[in-house]
Amino acid sequence: MSFRFEILHTSTDSRARVGRISTSHGSIDTPVFMPVGTQATVKSLTPEDLHGLGVQVILANTYHLYLRPGHDIISAIGGLHRFMHWDQAILTDSGGYQVFSLAKLRQISDQGVIFQSHIDGSKHLLTPEKAIEVQEALGSDIMMCLDECTAYPATHEQCETSLNLTIDWALRCKQGRSTDRGAIFGIVQGGMFEDLRARAVSALADIGFDGYALGGLSVGEPKEMMLEVAGLALPLLPESLPRYVMGVGTPEDLVELVSLGADMFDCVIPTRNARNGQFFISTGTMNIRNARYKGDPGPVEAGCACYTCRHYSRAYLRHLFMAKELLAYRLNTTHNIHYFMTLMSNMREAIQHGRISLFKRDFFSQRNS
Amino acid sequence: MSFRFEILHTSTDSRARVGRISTSHGSIDTPVFMPVGTQATVKSLTPEDLHGLGVQVILANTYHLYLRPGHDIISAIGGLHRFMHWDQAILTDSGGYQVFSLAKLRQISDQGVIFQSHIDGSKHLLTPEKAIEVQEALGSDIMMCLDECTAYPATHEQCETSLNLTIDWALRCKQGRSTDRGAIFGIVQGGMFEDLRARAVSALADIGFDGYALGGLSVGEPKEMMLEVAGLALPLLPESLPRYVMGVGTPEDLVELVSLGADMFDCVIPTRNARNGQFFISTGTMNIRNARYKGDPGPVEAGCACYTCRHYSRAYLRHLFMAKELLAYRLNTTHNIHYFMTLMSNMREAIQHGRISLFKRDFFSQRNS
Numbered sequence: 231m232s233f234r235f236e237i238l239h240t241s242t243d244s245r246a247r248v249g250r251i252s253t254s255h256g257s258i259d260t261p262v263f264m265p266v267g268t269q270a271t272v273k274s275l276t277p278e279d280l281h282g283l284g285v286q287v288i289l290a291n292t293y294h295l296y297l298r299p300g301h302d303i304i305s306a307i308g309g310l311h312r313f314m315h316w317d318q319a320i321l322t323d324s325g326g327y328q329v330f331s332l333a334k335l336r337q338i339s340d341q342g343v344i345f346q347s348h349i350d351g352s353k354h355l356l357t358p359e360k361a362i363e364v365q366e367a368l369g370s371d372i373m374m375c376l377d378e379c380t381a382y383p384a385t386h387e388q389c390e391t392s393l394n395l396t397i398d399w400a401l402r403c404k405q406g407r408s409t410d411r412g413a414i415f416g417i418v419q420g421g422m423f424e425d426l427r428a429r430a431v432s433a434l435a436d437i438g439f440d441g442y443a444l445g446g447l448s449v450g451e452p453k454e455m456m457l458e459v460a461g462l463a464l465p466l467l468p469e470s471l472p473r474y475v476m477g478v479g480t481p482e483d484l485v486e487l488v489s490l491g492a493d494m495f496d497c498v499i500p501t502r503n504a505r506n507g508q509f510f511i512s513t514g515t516m517n518i519r520n521a522r523y524k525g526d527p528g529p530v531e532a533g534c535a536c537y538t539c540r541h542y543s544r545a546y547l548r549h550l551f552m553a554k555e556l557l558a559y560r561l562n563t564t565h566n567i568h569y570f571m572t573l574m575s576n577m578r579e580a581i582q583h584g585r586i587s588l589f590k591r592d593f594f595s596q597r598n599s
Numbered sequence: 600m601s602f603r604f605e606i607l608h609t610s611t612d613s614r615a616r617v618g619r620i621s622t623s624h625g626s627i628d629t630p631v632f633m634p635v636g637t638q639a640t641v642k643s644l645t646p647e648d649l650h651g652l653g654v655q656v657i658l659a660n661t662y663h664l665y666l667r668p669g670h671d672i673i674s675a676i677g678g679l680h681r682f683m684h685w686d687q688a689i690l691t692d693s694g695g696y697q698v699f700s701l702a703k704l705r706q707i708s709d710q711g712v713i714f715q716s717h718i719d720g721s722k723h724l725l726t727p728e729k730a731i732e733v734q735e736a737l738g739s740d741i742m743m744c745l746d747e748c749t750a751y752p753a754t755h756e757q758c759e760t761s762l763n764l765t766i767d768w769a770l771r772c773k774q775g776r777s778t779d780r781g782a783i784f785g786i787v788q789g790g791m792f793e794d795l796r797a798r799a800v801s802a803l804a805d806i807g808f809d810g811y812a813l814g815g816l817s818v819g820e821p822k823e824m825m826l827e828v829a830g831l832a833l834p835l836l837p838e839s840l841p842r843y844v845m846g847v848g849t850p851e852d853l854v855e856l857v858s859l860g861a862d863m864f865d866c867v868i869p870t871r872n873a874r875n876g877q878f879f880i881s882t883g884t885m886n887i888r889n890a891r892y893k894g895d896p897g898p899v900e901a902g903c904a905c906y907t908c909r910h911y912s913r914a915y916l917r918h919l920f921m922a923k924e925l926l927a928y929r930l931n932t933t934h935n936i937h938y939f940m941t942l943m944s945n946m947r948e949a950i951q952h953g954r955i956s957l958f959k960r961d962f963f964s965q966r967n968s
Binding site: 269270271273274275276294298299303306307308313314315524525527541542543545546548549550552553555556557559560561 | 638639640642643644645663667668672675676677682683684893894896910911912914915917918919921922924925926928929930
């Protein structure tokens with residue numbers, strides 16, 4: 231197995247650290263943000279675009295690829311990397327999250343979960359073993375265990391029942407592997423309860439994974455609660471392994487969570503919001519639909535080095551967006567991914583120079599200005 | 600005025616010729632196909648993509664840009680080239696064609712045409728003078744006269760009435776110019792009638808233009824009739840100036856019309872059909888939706904040097920298309936534009952080597968194979 235994680239620098243003024251993950255598809259500098267390529271494509275961009283933006287790892291969704299085109303087809307073509315012409319690392323989720331959020335008619339049992347495809351209504355059984363089989367067929371570099379993402383709000387009892395299932399499934403995922411190619415991460419559930427989060431970490435660590443993720447965050451709870459739970463759970467995770475906060479988040483979330491010791495993130499917001507006309511900028515966000523940009527000759531953000539800001543005015547971007555032109559989604563996505571990549575790279579540098587607290591203060595003061 | 604046309608080579612075995620148009624935004628090798636960038640963007644592609652595909656000139660639609668974002672806004676940003684970040688040549692149409700095909704509530708008078716925007720229903724008056732004013736504001740390299748594109752079928756009398764209007768408007772367009780920047784082309788109408796086409800050429804030549812276009816073709820008439828009318832009209836046009844067949848056409852049309860002496864073409868089919876999943880290949884066309892491509896590991900066309908064929912399988916392209924992924928439109932468009940550009944470049948080479956007839960025979964025999 232070629233998966234390895236080294237910590238290169240530990241922050242002196244927070245729990246943040248800089249590291250490097252090695253995979254058989256290149257290395258990943260952490261803390262890292264992983265753009266989401268749901269259906270074997272980061273919407274509107276080519277792999278060359280992603281290379282140019284400094285992306286080292288993307289997330290692909292097992293649920294979607296299992297249903298369409300099917301993991302068997304992707305496997306026959308030579309795996310997901312070849313299928314989508316991406317030669318760097320790919321993290322795949324287990325499919326569980328989408329089964330619980332997108333599919334219809336779900337029946338959970340100890341065995342797994344029966345669901346109906348959101349595309350054609352066909353019935354499928356997703357088990358922990360199947361989740362691993364599909365991810366192995368895709369040729370994933372980092373696989374995730376099948377878990378039940380506990381909803382919010384949920385009682386202690388509901389969270390505990392759900393957690394027991396997740397821990398049982400985690401063991402079966404680990405045992406279900408047929409090769410040692412790629413890494414496998416366990417997912418810590420337990421709702422907003424500290425004792426359950428602690429139990430989850432301990433049970434998963436007993437099984438033994440290559441990295442650990444916090445799941446069940448950003449599922450509707452107040453932001454302070456998300457940060458509090460992450461702040462409690464992150465230090466419980468094995469120090470020497472990557473810590474991944476799933477489905478998070480905004481630039482503000484990333485800055486907070488890096489300081490709390492998180493190494494990996496994924497979220498659709500830079501890409502999805504781009505397609506809704508929302509740009510991330512140093513003072514927060516701006517929506518290009520706003521009529522005030524109609525004749526604005528300036529770039530989205532002065533000084534931004536991205537392709538979009540170097541060559542196009544707000545007036546042009548607003549025009550493309552209002553006309554629903556395909557290029558709008560591409561140029562907007564380019565800027566937002568560049569924003570997220572630059573944010574992460576600036577944080578890595580700040581950690582290495584012992585000034586992540588300063589970075590964080592400046593970051594938030596720009597947003598309140 | 601920096602517009603110039605030189606004929607570099609005249610075919611010995613047909614009326615085809617190879618030439619070069621010089622503009623203040625670079626030169627254009629003819630015969631040339633101009634991709635359509637309706638709303639200041641060739642759908643899904645960046646200018647850098649177009650450079651990479653060998654595109655030297657694009658067509659932009661005055662009607663669309665006049666209505667949204669408005670020529671005044673584009674002019675204030677520094678003109679269309681700067682607005683869309685395209686530094687090579689731009690040909691603009693007059694807006695007339697879209698007024699007749701897209702807009703509502705049209706009233707034609709000697710003065711011009713009153714129409715309602717297809718976007719918001721607002722009322723506008725397009726006159727020959729206005730068509731030139733808007734094209735000048737855009738900073739067009741090649742402007743087109745406002746004409747009435749005669750429908751098919753139409754009687755001789757209808758065509759003659761319409762042609763009289765077009766000739767009157769052509770004179771007003773020429774007189775309406777406020778600078779000598781950019782070139783202006785006259786448009787030959789006259790329906791399917793040889794005498795009217797001849798009268799149109801002679802009347803326009805008396806006014807004097809930098810190039811001449813055949814309009815009113817590919818408007819519903821049988822293909823043989825289109826080629827017959829083009830075959831009659833093209834030799835009537837001044838030999839030393841560019842000859843442009845508007846709104847045409849398929850690869851087959853291009854091969855026929857180049858042999859008949861046409862130098863310039865524009866058409867939405869490579870781009871629009873790409874977005875519908877249709878690829879142009881040496882044997883004709885293929886539609887990527889076809890279930891037979893579901894697991895096909897081969898490229899769209901073996902041996903094709905385009906980015907799409909070099910890196911992606913039919914299986915992947917089908918997946919993207921079925922999933923309505925934005926990247927599908929971009930990859931499909933890339934292949935089709937490459938196909939059209941390569942076709943034109945191969946024809947230019949064949950003309951220079953005195954073998955355009957041979958090229959044409961091979962081209963059609965591949966399609967019938």
